[in-house]
Amino acid sequence: MMLLFMKEATIAxxxxxxxSERDATKDYAFLSLNSNIGNxxxxxxxxxxxxxxxxxxxxxxxxxxAYELWEGIGQIKSTSGSFLRYTADSSGGMSGGAIYLTIxxxxxxxxxxxxxxxxxxxxxxxxxxxxxEMNSVSxxxxxx
Numbered sequence: 253m254m255l256l257f258m259k260e261a262t263i264a265x266x267x268x269x270x271x272s273e274r275d276a277t278k279d280y281a282f283l284s285l286n287s288n289i290g291n292x293x294x295x296x297x298x299x300x301x302x303x304x305x306x307x308x309x310x311x312x313x314x315x316x317x318a319y320e321l322w323e324g325i326g327q328i329k330s331t332s333g334s335f336l337r338y339t340a341d342s343s344g345g346m347s348g349g350a351i352y353l354t355i356x357x358x359x360x361x362x363x364x365x366x367x368x369x370x371x372x373x374x375x376x377x378x379x380x381x382x383x384x385e386m387n388s389v390s391x392x393x394x395x396x
Contacts, residue, residue, distance in 0.1 A: 267385075277334040279376055280348065280362040282386060296352060298378050298386060302360040304328055306353050308338055310363045310375075312346025322346065325354070329372055336361045337374045351375045 267278035306328045314322045326340030336351060342363050350359040361375040376382070 276364065277376060279364055280382070296350060297358045298383060299353065299356060299358040299360055300378055300380055300383055302328060302331055302336065302353065302377065304331060306360075307355060308340060308351055308360065309354050310340055310342055310346065310349050310351050312342065312349040312363065314343035315345035316343060328360075331377065334377055334379065335364075335374045336377045337372045339372055342366065342373050
């Protein structure tokens with residue numbers, strides 16, 4: 253595998269309630285990179301509009317497959333409350349990666365993990381509050 257880009261984060265923003273209470277609805281973070289790599293590679297974008305049946309995917313570096321990028325593809329099974337439930341496979345080490353809708357190519361949430369004995373995984377849904385946080389971070393910190 254050839255590593256094309258390696259960038260360092262200059263700012264990490266974590267919700268305070270996750271740090272102090274381990275609130276699963278706040279299991280996400282935002283990073284500001286030391287370059288405008290999005291101008292070269294593009295941006296994923298995000299949405300708060302997601303429906304049961306949407307085809308989705310997630311990617312990440314699964315712990316048992318060092319240095320290999322893995323992808324899980326499935327369908328959204330539930331959008332209730334603060335979480336999305338979906339059929340895409342994920343593995344330890346993939347937590348925190350974007351859950352993105354494959355048709356719109358926009359992030360709809362952040363992968364969290366699976367339920368033991370269940371046939372789906374779940375993640376935090378991007379709601380209006382999280383979208384506002386992302387807008388604030390992108391406009392405040394990404395002008396490096």
